[in-house]
Amino acid sequence: MTLTSHSTLRDRLLTYLAGVGGSSTRAQALDALDVLYAGQWTTEDISPQNTRQFETKWRNRVSFERQRLVERGVLQARSDGVWALADGFDPSRIDLPRLAARNAEIRRREDMWVAAKAAGAPDDILPRALEPLHLRAGGRGIYVDVATTKSAIAPAGVAVSFLDLGQAYANERNVHGVIYRLPRTTREGRDQAEITATVRAYELAMPVFVILPGARPASRSVRRAVVESVDIARGSVLITFLDDDPLPPEPGNDENDEFELVIDDVETRWQRRKARPNQARFAFAVLQRYGARCAVCDLDAEPVIEAAHIRAKALQGSDDARNGIPLCSNHHRMYDAGWYAFEPLTTEVVFRAQQNKGQSRVIRSNLSHLPLQPSRKALEDAWERWSATS
Incomplete structure (x- = not known):
């Protein structure tokens, strides 16, 4: 316990x-x-x-x-x-009733997690064990368990788990979490209810579970997580895993403080996880700020749109979205290879003399079309470095 x-x-x-x-x-x-x-x-x-x-x-x-x-x-x-x-x-x-309902549901989910670990989670649990543990039921991507989670504070229920087997939706997953695509089908009523339940999980900072392929073909992996951010316009949510690596204990105030070797509290793990570098979080924030469209060629196929650091991560560039820009995979590689840069004042796309701009398929002359602009400081830093190597 x-x-x-x-x-x-x-x-x-x-x-x-x-x-x-x-x-x-x-x-x-x-x-x-x-x-x-x-x-x-x-x-x-x-x-x-x-x-x-x-x-x-x-x-x-x-x-x-x-x-x-x-x-x-x-x-x-x-x-x-x-x-x-x-x-x-x-x-x-x-709000006393809200606090009581939220705390009771968090406790229920923590008990579910204890039971899931006893059944083989996080890496090797049989699919048939998921339903008895109340982690999963039916074939939908988002499981809400309305009968249990519906309440005055969540009329549509609260999302419990997200299925990500790499089949139905083009989700992006790494060791930190997953950018999960919300459902978009002809069943709008049910889809909207699942979206609303997902938003409620975010608002309540409620622990959720992500169901992934397991260690064996016949098994599943279950990860405890939180919905960290929601972008309804793009139909995406950022889900951050809570148990992908061990966390150090919290510092005490003096030698008489209780020393906790393991911290297994959802809120503490979430807040400390958010302070760590996370490529999925950076990508989510960049596409949320600028839109899921390449900034230089207008390609809007989100699966191939990437978040490029203006000041490179290798140079300790920050994961602030203002230090990023959305580029398709081709133009991201060209940018990282130094084919072109953005002039800070005009944001004009400038190519090196030896590169063939015509073959690059760049159709935007500058970044003025973006709904928001990247940091001028970041552009100036990158321009200075790029110019010094011309």
Whole structure:
């Protein structure tokens, strides 16, 4: 059994403080939470810390979450042992039914993940095991499980899993996650319901699962993930895996803090994953900013449109979308090979003298047609480097 998530601990603390008028001593708050959630603390939660046997892990972790809320300006920064909502914070902003429903569904999915790992996840689980685990049912690409996930906060349900076997849709997948294509068929009502359920998973920061080909032809791989971004106009979502590599433990505040060798909390893993380089995230952001059309030849076949770094990744170029530009695979390779560059002031496409512009099939003379422009600083940096090698 895992520890109760960081987000759930914060929700429980805020719910309690809002219910008692906004403030309480630390001891009163912890004792109240102990009683209010007596049947919901996990075995790991109520186990003693290694360094402070008199205190359970969840009490120590709630204290850390209180500090996080102070840093976010939700609670007051006090040192007198009183935990209090920040001045001006409206307790009515805390939607208690929504928090309860969200936390219950997150807990259900975490239990599903524990059961899936016992059945062979992430790399080798039999397809017939997916339905009993509530990970999958039917042949649709997006599984919602409406009967279970439909609620007042999600009238169309919340997406549970995404099937990506490399057959029906041209999804882009790497070790970090997948750019998943939303359904576009003649069954608009059902397709729209699945899209709405996917958006709700994003809005609620709900863990989801991606079903992939397994280690053997007859098996499946299951990856726990989150919907990180949604682009309805392009019909794409960015899904980031949570378990593709181990994460280091969070630092404690002092030597007496509980040391957690493994952090298995969805929110923490997601936030720390987002801070890491991710080519799928960069590509998604570039196409979302500029559109899925080559900037120099107007080809709009998204499967061959790539996100090119203006300042190269090999030169520590950032993954900010403003340091990127959409190019088809051919023109991306020409750009990386130094055939052409963009003059910073006019964004004119300039070719080297020895290259045959006529054979390049470039039909755009500059970048003014793009809905947004790339960073001038990035263009100037690339132009300077390109000019120095002419």
